[in-house]
Amino acid sequence: MSEKKRIAILGGGYGGVLTAKKLAKKFKKDENVEITLIDQNPYHTLLTELHEVAADRVSEDSIRIDFKKIFAKRKVNVVMDEITDLDFKNNVLKSKNNTYEYDYLVVGAGSKPTYFGIKGAEEHCHKLWSFEDAVSLKEHILHMFRKAVKETNKEERKKLLTFIVVGGGFTGVEMMGELGEWKERLCKDFYIGEEEVTLILADDLPKILPNFPDKLIAKTKKRLEKLGVKVLTNAGITEVTKDCATIRNNGVVDTYTVIWTAGVEGSDIIGNMEIEQKGRKRIATDDKLQSLDYKNVSVVGDNIFFIPEGEERPLPQMVENAEASAELVAHNIHSDITGGEKKSYKPTFHGAMVCVGGKYGVAHIGTGKKFFALSGFFALFVKHFINVVYFIQVAGFNKCWSYISHEFFHVKDNRSFVGGYFSKSSPNFWLVPLRMFLGYKWLAEGLAKLPSVLADPSKIFLIPAPVVDGATAATAAADTAKTAVEAVVALPVPNFIYKIVKWSMDTFFYTSDGGYTTLAAVFQTCMVIAEICVGLLLIVGLFSALASLMSIAMGTMIWTSGMAPTEMLWYLIAGIALIGGSGSTFGMDYYVLPILKKHWKRLGFVRKSYLYVD
Numbered sequence: 001m002s003e004k005k006r007i008a009i010l011g012g013g014y015g016g017v018l019t020a021k022k023l024a025k026k027f028k029k030d031e032n033v034e035i036t037l038i039d040q041n042p043y044h045t046l047l048t049e050l051h052e053v054a055a056d057r058v059s060e061d062s063i064r065i066d067f068k069k070i071f072a073k074r075k076v077n078v079v080m081d082e083i084t085d086l087d088f089k090n091n092v093l094k095s096k097n098n099t100y101e102y103d104y105l106v107v108g109a110g111s112k113p114t115y116f117g118i119k120g121a122e123e124h125c126h127k128l129w130s131f132e133d134a135v136s137l138k139e140h141i142l143h144m145f146r147k148a149v150k151e152t153n154k155e156e157r158k159k160l161l162t163f164i165v166v167g168g169g170f171t172g173v174e175m176m177g178e179l180g181e182w183k184e185r186l187c188k189d190f191y192i193g194e195e196e197v198t199l200i201l202a203d204d205l206p207k208i209l210p211n212f213p214d215k216l217i218a219k220t221k222k223r224l225e226k227l228g229v230k231v232l233t234n235a236g237i238t239e240v241t242k243d244c245a246t247i248r249n250n251g252v253v254d255t256y257t258v259i260w261t262a263g264v265e266g267s268d269i270i271g272n273m274e275i276e277q278k279g280r281k282r283i284a285t286d287d288k289l290q291s292l293d294y295k296n297v298s299v300v301g302d303n304i305f306f307i308p309e310g311e312e313r314p315l316p317q318m319v320e321n322a323e324a325s326a327e328l329v330a331h332n333i334h335s336d337i338t339g340g341e342k343k344s345y346k347p348t349f350h351g352a353m354v355c356v357g358g359k360y361g362v363a364h365i366g367t368g369k370k371f372f373a374l375s376g377f378f379a380l381f382v383k384h385f386i387n388v389v390y391f392i393q394v395a396g397f398n399k400c401w402s403y404i405s406h407e408f409f410h411v412k413d414n415r416s417f418v419g420g421y422f423s424k425s426s427p428n429f430w431l432v433p434l435r436m437f438l439g440y441k442w443l444a445e446g447l448a449k450l451p452s453v454l455a456d457p458s459k460i461f462l463i464p465a466p467v468v469d470g471a472t473a474a475t476a477a478a479d480t481a482k483t484a485v486e487a488v489v490a491l492p493v494p495n496f497i498y499k500i501v502k503w504s505m506d507t508f509f510y511t512s513d514g515g516y517t518t519l520a521a522v523f524q525t526c527m528v529i530a531e532i533c534v535g536l537l538l539i540v541g542l543f544s545a546l547a548s549l550m551s552i553a554m555g556t557m558i559w560t561s562g563m564a565p566t567e568m569l570w571y572l573i574a575g576i577a578l579i580g581g582s583g584s585t586f587g588m589d590y591y592v593l594p595i596l597k598k599h600w601k602r603l604g605f606v607r608k609s610y611l612y613v614d
């Protein structure tokens with residue numbers, strides 16, 4: 001091995017990306033370690049969301065994350081290349097045009113569908129295993145509807161509008177659930193009656209989702225049927241041609257669309273490796289997740305074949321396994337290089353969540369020993385929560401924000417478990433009068449107080465007088481306000497808030513002899529300046545989100561100090577209404593924010609901490 005340790009990671013999937021990130025963190029300051037991640041794509045694909053693109057629930061770019069973004073300012077070289085050969089004896093990865101030497105190799109090349117030798121399946125089925133698959137399946141479905149709408153031959157029209165998903169596992173159910181939901185929109189857009197569309201989910205086994213409890217299976221089936229899906233069990237596909245599929249016990253079904261989600265095997269490169277394999281093209285490993293043949297080769301994710309102690313089945317090919325194995329492999333490689341102790345792989349899995357369209361889902365989750373069955377809102381809540389936890393690790397705020405936007409703020413046809421409540425929007429120009437008016441009100445408030453502050457900054461009129469025994473904050477506030485402007489009926493303040501405010505006033509603003517501190521005078525001057533600034537910013541529409549937040553904050557401060565008239569309520573509420581970029585219409589935000597955004601994204605620490613939106 002060379003002086004410098006070269007760690008190569010083959011595959012930037014769930015396992016590869018996390019391994020690279022964890023290794024980069026561990027070797028942050030070690031100049032003698034070089035980490036290279038090689039993937040055939042320039043982006044990380046979120047395989048678990050493919051069905052959402054395939055059935056047009058979310059936009060295409062929502063299921064890809066640029067590797068450059070993920071590894072910005074991190075010690076990972078990203079190389080886009082397709083590895084075609086591995087020479088384990090000489091520690092070399094080979095592609096068509098390049099070779100890559102390594103001292104440690106992490107294999108995370110993932111899986112591909114397997115067709116069990118069924119005649120015509122590989123040739124004629126659509127698969128769902130990559131970004132391109134999802135996009136081309138969506139295009140194909142749209143094409144079928146486009147053709148069907150002009151087709152006058154009844155049989156041909158039926159054939160165009162028949163869709164079969166093979167496999168009642170997680171992926172098959174998710175794909176069919178999405179298609180069932182999308183059908184309504186497709187039929188509307190293409191002037192086709194919903195009763196003309198045939199959706200079939202076929203599985204060879206006696207039940208769908210075989211690892212789930214019967215209660216959840218029944219709920220899933222009911223939901224699918226509600227979406228117009230025929231669920232066929234004991235119904236393996238025996239042959240597929242370009243325009244039909246033969247289904248055991250159900251005969252021949254004419255269709256141009258058979259979507260294959262029925263089985264998994266290691267990706268092509270794994271099949272070609274000269275290394276001990278088991279199962280369907282998985283690399284046999286020891287408990288440290290090192291290959292049995294080469295100790296400097298570790299395996300993550302779907303490619304591992306290992307049966308943990310006390311278990312009967314090999315590790316599941318699921319994201320949670322990819323995440324947990326990445327953690328262990330990163331630790332063990334770090335230990336190997338630095339002389340630490342290696343760990344054995346003893347993962348605990350917490351179950352699975354399946355969405356049946358965007359509005360419904362089922363989940364079987366737990367602590368490893370005790371499992372719970374969830375359905376509907378709670379199941380989907382957990383699914384989204386788990387996704388967000390993953391995105392925080394991979395691309396922080398940036399990806400979490402884009403995920404929430406895609407899943408909740410920009411959903412079409414209410415296809416989300418919170419319906420369309422967060423996605424209905426109206427153009428910002430309706431907010432312009434409100435923005436101007438709120439700005440005018442703050443400006444007028446500030447300008448009215450400015451002469452008093454300039455005349456004698458130490459004369460306090462914006463902070464309630466110290467509370468004397470028996471008096472309430474409201475009376476004190478009213479007394480103070482009377483001297484400054486005119487008497488008002490203050491909005492009531494809950495007792496616990498009053499106590500907190502009183503404590504902070506006593507600490508920062510009142511002296512022991514019943515007067516005010518210098519800080520009180522500074523605060524009052526700042527408040528007046530802030531009112532003028534917020535007013536001006538809202539009027540010209542510059543940094544309007546920030547100005548709106550300040551409107552809320554200042555309104556809240558005035559209210560909690562016990563000096564807010566009822567009118568203050570709408571300063572707060574209008575502030576909320578204006579947060580969402582009201583300055584981008586007839587305001588300076590329209591010009592200034594894009595420039596700032598561009599420069600902000602260029603800052604190293606911003607890219608590293610993912611603190612930007614695209």
Ligand SMILES: Cc1cc2nc3c(=O)[nH]c(=O)nc-3n(C[C@H](O)[C@H](O)[C@H](O)COP(=O)(O)OP(=O)(O)OC[C@H]3O[C@@H](n4cnc5c(N)ncnc54)[C@H](O)[C@@H]3O)c2cc1C
Binds near residue numbers: 010015171301
């Ligand atoms: C449609 C679908 C839905 C799924 N839903 C769920 C779910 O809901 N929950 C769940 O837990 N699991 C789900 N899974 C399974 C889950 O996606 C996998 O277990 C997980 O992706 C495995 O991660 P990985 O890192 O091993 O491989 P992958 O994520 O598949 O990544 C492999 C990477 O290797 C790259 N690669 C492959 N060959 C080469 C080569 N020769 N040269 C260079 N790069 C190469 C690929 O481009 C890819 O980026 C789903 C899978 C699919 C396909």
